[in-house]
Amino acid sequence: MRLALRELRRSRRRFVPTTGALALLVVLLLMLGGLLDGLYIGSTGALRSQDDELVTFDRSARESTLRSRIEPDTRAAIEAVPGVRGTSGFGIALVGADVPRTDELADAAVMGYEGRVGGVPAPPAPGRAWADRSLEARGVRVGDVLRVGPTRIPLRVIGWVDDTNYLQQGGLWVEPGTWRTVLAESRPGAAVGDDVFQNVWVDVAPGADPARVAAAIDAATGTTRTITRAEAVLALPGIREQNATFTQIIGVTFLVAGLVVALFFALLTLERTPMLGVLKALGASSRQLVGALMTQTVAVTVIAFVTGGVIALSLDRLIPPEVPLVVTPDRAGFVAVGVFVAAVIGGAVSLRRIIRIDPASAIGTGT
Amino acid sequence: MPALVLQNVRKTYPSGDSEIVALDRANLEVPDDQILALVGPSGSGKTTLLSIAGGLLSATEGHVVVGGHHITEYSAKQLTAFRRAEVGFVFQTVNLVPFLTARENVMVAAELAGRGTEKAARARADQLLEELGLAHRAENLPAQLSGGERQRVAIGRALMNEPKLILVDEPTSALDTTLGNQVMALIVGEVKARRTAAIIVTHDTRMTHYADRTVEITDGILAA
Amino acid sequence: MRLALREIRRTKLRFSLLAGAVGLLVFLILFQSTLLSTLLSFFSGALASQSGTVVVYSEDARKNPEGSILPLATVDAVAAVPGVGAAGPFGVDTMTARAGGAELDVALLGYRLDGPGRPTTLVSGRLPRDGGEGVASNIDADRGFAVGDTVRIVGPDGTLPIRIVGLARDARFSVQPGVFVSYATFEDASRVKNPDALAILPSMVVATPDRGVAPAVAAARITRTVDGVDALSRADALTQLPGVAAVNSSFSIIQGLAFVVVTLVVGIFFVILTVQKAAALTLLRAIGASSGRLVRSLLAQVLLVMLGGIVVGAGLLLLASLGSSPSFPIGFDVGIVVTRGVVLVVLAAVASLAAIRRVLRIDPIAATVPAGVER
Numbered sequence: 001m002r003l004a005l006r007e008l009r010r011s012r013r014r015f016v017p018t019t020g021a022l023a024l025l026v027v028l029l030l031m032l033g034g035l036l037d038g039l040y041i042g043s044t045g046a047l048r049s050q051d052d053e054l055v056t057f058d059r060s061a062r063e064s065t066l067r068s069r070i071e072p073d074t075r076a077a078i079e080a081v082p083g084v085r086g087t088s089g090f091g092i093a094l095v096g097a098d099v100p101r102t103d104e105l106a107d108a109a110v111m112g113y114e115g116r117v118g119g120v121p122a123p124p125a126p127g128r129a130w131a132d133r134s135l136e137a138r139g140v141r142v143g144d145v146l147r148v149g150p151t152r153i154p155l156r157v158i159g160w161v162d163d164t165n166y167l168q169q170g171g172l173w174v175e176p177g178t179w180r181t182v183l184a185e186s187r188p189g190a191a192v193g194d195d196v197f198q199n200v201w202v203d204v205a206p207g208a209d210p211a212r213v214a215a216a217i218d219a220a221t222g223t224t225r226t227i228t229r230a231e232a233v234l235a236l237p238g239i240r241e242q243n244a245t246f247t248q249i250i251g252v253t254f255l256v257a258g259l260v261v262a263l264f265f266a267l268l269t270l271e272r273t274p275m276l277g278v279l280k281a282l283g284a285s286s287r288q289l290v291g292a293l294m295t296q297t298v299a300v301t302v303i304a305f306v307t308g309g310v311i312a313l314s315l316d317r318l319i320p321p322e323v324p325l326v327v328t329p330d331r332a333g334f335v336a337v338g339v340f341v342a343a344v345i346g347g348a349v350s351l352r353r354i355i356r357i358d359p360a361s362a363i364g365t366g367t
Numbered sequence: 368m369p370a371l372v373l374q375n376v377r378k379t380y381p382s383g384d385s386e387i388v389a390l391d392r393a394n395l396e397v398p399d400d401q402i403l404a405l406v407g408p409s410g411s412g413k414t415t416l417l418s419i420a421g422g423l424l425s426a427t428e429g430h431v432v433v434g435g436h437h438i439t440e441y442s443a444k445q446l447t448a449f450r451r452a453e454v455g456f457v458f459q460t461v462n463l464v465p466f467l468t469a470r471e472n473v474m475v476a477a478e479l480a481g482r483g484t485e486k487a488a489r490a491r492a493d494q495l496l497e498e499l500g501l502a503h504r505a506e507n508l509p510a511q512l513s514g515g516e517r518q519r520v521a522i523g524r525a526l527m528n529e530p531k532l533i534l535v536d537e538p539t540s541a542l543d544t545t546l547g548n549q550v551m552a553l554i555v556g557e558v559k560a561r562r563t564a565a566i567i568v569t570h571d572t573r574m575t576h577y578a579d580r581t582v583e584i585t586d587g588i589l590a591a
Numbered sequence: 592m593r594l595a596l597r598e599i600r601r602t603k604l605r606f607s608l609l610a611g612a613v614g615l616l617v618f619l620i621l622f623q624s625t626l627l628s629t630l631l632s633f634f635s636g637a638l639a640s641q642s643g644t645v646v647v648y649s650e651d652a653r654k655n656p657e658g659s660i661l662p663l664a665t666v667d668a669v670a671a672v673p674g675v676g677a678a679g680p681f682g683v684d685t686m687t688a689r690a691g692g693a694e695l696d697v698a699l700l701g702y703r704l705d706g707p708g709r710p711t712t713l714v715s716g717r718l719p720r721d722g723g724e725g726v727a728s729n730i731d732a733d734r735g736f737a738v739g740d741t742v743r744i745v746g747p748d749g750t751l752p753i754r755i756v757g758l759a760r761d762a763r764f765s766v767q768p769g770v771f772v773s774y775a776t777f778e779d780a781s782r783v784k785n786p787d788a789l790a791i792l793p794s795m796v797v798a799t800p801d802r803g804v805a806p807a808v809a810a811a812r813i814t815r816t817v818d819g820v821d822a823l824s825r826a827d828a829l830t831q832l833p834g835v836a837a838v839n840s841s842f843s844i845i846q847g848l849a850f851v852v853v854t855l856v857v858g859i860f861f862v863i864l865t866v867q868k869a870a871a872l873t874l875l876r877a878i879g880a881s882s883g884r885l886v887r888s889l890l891a892q893v894l895l896v897m898l899g900g901i902v903v904g905a906g907l908l909l910l911a912s913l914g915s916s917p918s919f920p921i922g923f924d925v926g927i928v929v930t931r932g933v934v935l936v937v938l939a940a941v942a943s944l945a946a947i948r949r950v951l952r953i954d955p956i957a958a959t960v961p962a963g964v965e966r
Binding site for chain 1: 414417418421423424444447448449450451452456458459462464465466467471475476478479480508524536
């Protein structure tokens, strides 16, 4: 409706408060979502990147990689189970990595693997490592030798991989022998023997049902617990609680956004009641005025979203890299739709008031 | 066809156990090119009569016919369309739309009828502004216009859709004598040129000589 | 004041809408603070509520308890540093335990019974007196950690029973139920978990400084004097826990934004209101009301709206806490309500400056101009 948009353009100051408040709420929502996504992505990359569908833990480890042990004979038993095409050993050691040219220690997760990790090339030679890109932000360069753990074991970085972190620690992907050495020297109480891994990732044969295969594996070994990759991700410490916390906060923020819009549009309607009365007297139908209101709500929302988005992206640049903030297009879309729905519902609250405005009120003080 | 016919029109409001009678058995006929001055003190019911004639209020009893439309039976929707097409209002407090220019304010009725983008509508608005001496103020917002200029824009708005009946509520109450005379002359000139009828409500006896006929109203009762 | 109240009574809808919006934003702020502190308590509550105000990690632990391990001799070395009153080992390890009929993870926290490291937030029962006794986190009482229950640490070759003799607030660690035990019990449990372990070493050393010495000062001295350690005050250790720092700083930004939104909403509402009342205010000034009187009236309304909003927000928080699940409790902390409330009232007063400016600009002579002015 042209009149509606013209009012927005000419009486800009009247709409600035609503648009501004909504824009700030958009920033809030993008930041909250970005933090949740960043925490999730930075904690779970190493697991999400695995090609294989199933992963086996020692049952007593209760789905913690760091506490699990899979002996070679258990692994042989797993490979004998029908539906299992192959297995890959996997283990993690959490250490501090001495970054050259600085006197800082970066949090790193040294991961021993045998291949079959998406985005990560075949295991390098001993003493060499593929490094997660997040370590670049800490000052690491390709070719650097990182000294990891209390005994400063040297690892040479030969290239970058993306999205392979574990619990916010930078991934360093090495061949299994190197990993065992790092583990033994950083956590002597947790050392593993040769050919022992913490996890075994299981490649399910095409056509086989992963759930059945998992059950079969556990039945065959009697000492393991096999779960899917998705379940393993959720079992990581803190993931469920973080998700729950942030989802609740995000939900409440959406609600507040809708209600703030409702308030401001209610006030705007109140303010403009005399003018709306005149328009009705001149022959504007309630439907036209409601349509105008909706047009303005949509326009305000769009402007607020764009403004909020720009502010959020600028803030993202200012925030130090240690803060895990990732604003994904999915998240932006989710916020856009949510804010739009909240704003429309909020604006609709003024509907009844508009319909009830009496055109006779346009005539002076009525004598 | 007369511009307005009121037959035994009565308007009452309930008040506790009894009722307030705003208009009592009004009978009035206004031919299609007559200017009628409706005079009376505060609270006499003149604004009520105006509101009923314009389809803003429904009568409690009686018949109202405006330009052949029997609006007593009209639904709210029909009244809205009726007001858009058949009646022009000039309110006491000027009530221009604050965020529209003078030209856009004149064209508001056309805009509401969905004809705002038609060249004919714009040409007509410009012509009206010219006649009202406001051609040079067409792009100004109400805040930038003087009281008299705003009043003239309101008159233009009232005439835009070529209504059968113009209803004017106290047009000179906020103006000095010179300005008041100017406005009345303008109203009369425009109305006569278009052979439209007008009812001008006023308590300002300086102005009644502009009308073809004067009717007095007191306590809701029209003088014979 | 009477004027202010009368106006509120006559235009109840407007003020209720505003108080409602403010209440929701206040709820948002309180809800975030509460959830954040609960989440943080899940991660590090046990460390926060143990008595040692100085925490000593191994040098390359990157301030991460789970990456830290120290030789026992460090305890004496730390105790010998001038300014340190007492020091003791603090062992932290995640173990598998059987409790309440289920097997789950617990964080076992071992400290020397006569030294620093004991839980300070006991809510029922008592501290452990000898081996085999433990203090658990009160949130987990229903899961088999109530006073009188026996929890068993499970290992490949056997189990170790621990009898719960007390419950403490904020005693979880790494989002797991925490159990404080004597250091001797901690050593026994570690051997049950890993029978092949060669030596059981403490993760950290915790210490309390001498009277009159600030923890941060003592910590700095320890780091300088003792080899291979990185000492911090307990407060610093908590904010620098891996993951916690990140969540904390982002939440500060988010809270800051929420405060800004509340301020803007209140400020703009009162400006709109003042503009709408211009005629009435002008009239009042014309008949003798002083500017000061009108300003005070405005501030009174701002205060009332904020208090109303804070009551609504706190009320919503109370409802949320009553309806929250026991595994993720939303607490109602009066302290948080009061501190946030004070900040909000101050911000609202600042926000009303724009409206106050308008009130002060009113010229009483304008009352004599006749009506018929563009509405």
